[in-house]
Amino acid sequence: MIAITNLHKQFAQQTVLNGVSLHVPRGETLVILGRSGSGKSVLLKCLAGLLMPDRGSIKVEGTEVVGLPPKELAALRQRLGYVFQNAALYDSMSVRENLAFHLTRHRRLAAEECELIIREKLRFVGMEAALDKYPAELSGGMQKRVGLARALVLSPEIVLYDEPTTGLDPLTAAEIDQLIVRLKEEAGVTAMSITHSLDSAQRTADSVAVLHEGRIIASGTFREIQASTHPFIKQYFALEALL
Amino acid sequence: MASIKRIFEDIARFIFFLGRFFASLIQAPQEKGEIARQMYEIGAKSILIVGVAGMAIGMVLAMQTSSTLARFGGQGLLPSMIAVAVLREIGPIITALVVSGRVGAGIGAELGSMRVTEQIDAMEVAALNPFRYLVVTRVLACTLMLPLLTVYANFLALLGGYFAMRFERNMSLQLYFDSALRFLNFSTVLPALGKTAVFGFIIGTLACFLGYRTSGGTAGVGRSAMIAVVLSTIMIIVADVVLVKLTILLFG
Numbered sequence: 001m002i003a004i005t006n007l008h009k010q011f012a013q014q015t016v017l018n019g020v021s022l023h024v025p026r027g028e029t030l031v032i033l034g035r036s037g038s039g040k041s042v043l044l045k046c047l048a049g050l051l052m053p054d055r056g057s058i059k060v061e062g063t064e065v066v067g068l069p070p071k072e073l074a075a076l077r078q079r080l081g082y083v084f085q086n087a088a089l090y091d092s093m094s095v096r097e098n099l100a101f102h103l104t105r106h107r108r109l110a111a112e113e114c115e116l117i118i119r120e121k122l123r124f125v126g127m128e129a130a131l132d133k134y135p136a137e138l139s140g141g142m143q144k145r146v147g148l149a150r151a152l153v154l155s156p157e158i159v160l161y162d163e164p165t166t167g168l169d170p171l172t173a174a175e176i177d178q179l180i181v182r183l184k185e186e187a188g189v190t191a192m193s194i195t196h197s198l199d200s201a202q203r204t205a206d207s208v209a210v211l212h213e214g215r216i217i218a219s220g221t222f223r224e225i226q227a228s229t230h231p232f233i234k235q236y237f238a239l240e241a242l243l
Numbered sequence: 244m245a246s247i248k249r250i251f252e253d254i255a256r257f258i259f260f261l262g263r264f265f266a267s268l269i270q271a272p273q274e275k276g277e278i279a280r281q282m283y284e285i286g287a288k289s290i291l292i293v294g295v296a297g298m299a300i301g302m303v304l305a306m307q308t309s310s311t312l313a314r315f316g317g318q319g320l321l322p323s324m325i326a327v328a329v330l331r332e333i334g335p336i337i338t339a340l341v342v343s344g345r346v347g348a349g350i351g352a353e354l355g356s357m358r359v360t361e362q363i364d365a366m367e368v369a370a371l372n373p374f375r376y377l378v379v380t381r382v383l384a385c386t387l388m389l390p391l392l393t394v395y396a397n398f399l400a401l402l403g404g405y406f407a408m409r410f411e412r413n414m415s416l417q418l419y420f421d422s423a424l425r426f427l428n429f430s431t432v433l434p435a436l437g438k439t440a441v442f443g444f445i446i447g448t449l450a451c452f453l454g455y456r457t458s459g460g461t462a463g464v465g466r467s468a469m470i471a472v473v474l475s476t477i478m479i480i481v482a483d484v485v486l487v488k489l490t491i492l493l494f495g
Contacts, residue, residue: 049368073370075370077368077369080368082369085361086361088361088364089365090357090362090365091356101371105371150365
């Protein structure tokens with residue numbers, strides 16, 4: 001379960017998050033919609049402890065993330081998977097090494113066991129054939145799949161997705177969305193995903209929240225958001241329909 | 244005024260960075276495999292450029308000073324003169340400057356691109372301590388490899404001096420080295436070698452500091468690499484002056 005209460009974050013003179021409160025029940029996926037620069041990534045980074053909020057509270061499975069000592073934060077992060085917008089795969093390592101790097105440093109496993117887990121995660125995202133390839137040899141969509149496999153290698157309870165389908169063609173985007181849904185259904189992970197794609201939100205979300213100018217202006221199911229009369233949301237849906 | 248404030252802020256950040264480095268250094272376990280890999284990257288892959296620079300310096304030194312010494316009838320002192328000049332000063336400083344160009348830029352660009360493509364964040368969020376994995380290993384590798392590269396450059400410079408001398412007078416290699424090493428002792432060679440470890444530390448810490456805090460996309464990566472080379476070059480020259488003075492005070 002994730003509970004965010006009254007979160008504030010400011011960079012220099014610019015307020016990015018201005019009192020954000022959200023709640024994600026265990027085993028559900030919350031999608032945060034918003035335009036570029038609305039503070040979605042900042043919110044996710046605060047949740048992972050990569051950025052320190054100025055004010056407010058973030059609780060993950062009952063543990064307060066804000067101000068958490070480094071050792072406890074490291075323990076919490078092992079229960080967390082983070083899928084980066086551009087996959088953030090380690091260039092100098094092969095796909096196998098990318099996954100093994102995360103796995104072997106947190107689990108004491110025999111080499112065969114390690115290989116089994118790596119293959120299982122890559123099979124889940126349909127990338128087992130790319131085991132010995134390097135990130136530069138993979139397309140954007142393939143990199144995102146491997147990024148997802150790497151995020152799952154420690155079997156996290158919570159997965160954070162930073163724009164998982166941005167920059168992908170509609171077919172690849174739909175495939176990534178299917179993986180997100182499968183992951184929730186098969187492993188029961190709690191997830192928070194940020195996107196500006198309505199299609200992706202509709203496919204993956206149990207609930208949706210709209211972030212605009214540092215505030216959550218609406219939250220509910222996708223249909224409820226779609227029916228919102230808020231001018232920004234109406235415009236957002238109208239423009240997306242045109243595209 | 245704002246830029247002066249920023250310079251002081253950067254100095255404070257660098258001091259904090261150094262503190263974090265030493266704090267990480269005393270924590271076990273270290274990334275031994277990665278340290279060895281970085282020693283190979285920094286050391287073995289610099290062999291060609293350091294070797295060429297060392298050999299050329301020795302040859303040039305011999306050619307330039309031979310005629311001057313001959314004027315005073317002191318040509319027999321040429322091997323000793325080359326040895327003292329190379330081992331005390333020219334070898335260490337040339338090696339450090341060559342390595343700062345190759346390795347400083349490489350580390351600055353590599354860590355910079357890892358920062359802007361969120362690879363460092365990926366390590367952080369997976370609780371993998373990127374500082375220890377990326378920074379401590381590179382700084383240690385630089386500090387350990389520079390003395391070794393300097394010994395190698397010194398040897399090639401002496402050899403270069405010998406080859407240059409062979410054009411003018413017939414001298415055996417053994418006689419050349421006997422003559423070259425005659426006036427040398429540990430208090431001449433060791434402090435000079437010790438200061439190369441300081442040069443390596445300067446290259447490693449500055450390049451890692453600048454690469455690790457890169458921002459501003461690919462332009463920021465280029466900027467970090469460039470500033471890493473410029474700053475480490477300046478700091479090596481300044482440190483050299485200070486360390487030479489200190490060596491003279493301590494060892495005469």
